[in-house]
Amino acid sequence: SYELTQPPSVSVSPGQTARITCSGDALSKKYAYWYRQKSGQAPVLVIYEDTKRPSGIPERFSGSSSGTMATFTITGAQVDDEADYYCYSTDNYGNERVFGGGTKLTVL
């Protein structure tokens, strides 16, 4: 079965840049999507098709992809950005749609 791998946790100080990686064999051919989930809430789409931001998502949130790794970046992280972040993508054939295991971002 297809898997996406994320670090379990990332920690930064306020104002620093936070980067969360997501690796998967098919990411060189398939888009990555990123979701933020705060405790007790439904996930929120923050990046789609590797680099695009939905309406209402701050410009300090960005995404990139190179080879088999996608990266989600928060420039100037804020305490309010603390959440779990999940990447999502599909296998090469579009048969398996999977989320990464999630990364807990701590800003303190």
Place this chain on the structure above:
Amino acid sequence: QVHLQESGPGLVRPSQTLSLSCSVSGDSITSGNYYWSWIRQPAGKGLEWIGRIYTSGNPNYNPSLRGRVSISLDTSKNQISLNLGSVTAADTAVYYCARDLSGGLGIGIEDAFEIWGQGTMVTVSS
């Protein structure tokens, strides 16, 4: 503004069928060209995509659940239904429904789950 609301029994017995509905308000589920997905999350764990159905039908399912899961559209109630059979404790989770991001000309951007319901907790226990 489109709003999604999941509903169904909070407790299901092992080996029985879990049945949930996702009620859509603010738009018809048959308008536009969107995928409607079900996603679940066990307590303290990550997200798992269950399956999806297109506006015109044609569902796709997570291979790990194939054979137990079915998703359908109820146009008369403007709802998306989820049935998961032969449940075990491993199916205990919060279940979400979601619609993909609106692209141009009423075409959705599949896999970009823009609109989510609040989720409904389902416990499988005797």
